[in-house]
Amino acid sequence: QLQLQESGPGLVKPSETLSLTCTVSGGSISSNSFYWGWIRQPPGKGLEWIGSMSYSGKTYYTLSLKSRVTISVDTSKNQFSLKLSSVTAADTAVYYCARHKIWGNFYPNWFDPWGQGTLVTVSS
């Protein structure tokens, strides 16, 4: 059974870079049918997709965050990572990683499974 687990610092200072890793177990990250994505949920707010990446390195990001986001994949460790630069308090959120079903060139579909999420607080 495929499982995902997020890890990384729970506290990041304003203007610094948020870095999280998602470890995939129970299956290989090297799949042609799936991307690997990040979603976040600020306290008291809804879900927001950040971006997704294929194991071969093709990435798609939501435009509002694109200038600050980098997603990378390490197939040797069966992990993928998120970096979000120049963070502010508005980036405080629970960050989830998930496997992302993609059709065709890039028709994003469902997310499954998800990690449990990790709270990242941006504060000095």
Added chain:
Amino acid sequence: QSALTQPASVSGSPGQSITISCTGTSSDVATYDYVSWYQLHPGKAPKLMIYDVSNRPSGVSDRFSGSKSGDTASLTISGLQAEDEADYYCSSYTTTTTLVLFGGGTKLTVL
């Protein structure tokens, strides 16, 4: 682009049925069948409940069903149980630069 529109809350008694709506536009829900629904319990991993508008993943109770009419997708839960109390989010592909849209979320209370 704004999130898909969901009611903030719905409620029902055990055994009853409820429906959560998810309204989009011609850029997303109205045109594409890439609509999915997720159940969020506090402290737990979100769970995929419905994909491609009306398909249920293996292991999801058949009390959960999905449908779509025009620009509005719906999640129906029949035979409500206490364990169904959670937040529910819809999601859709969008042709805008956002690419993936989520709804604002609906809190389901089982009375």
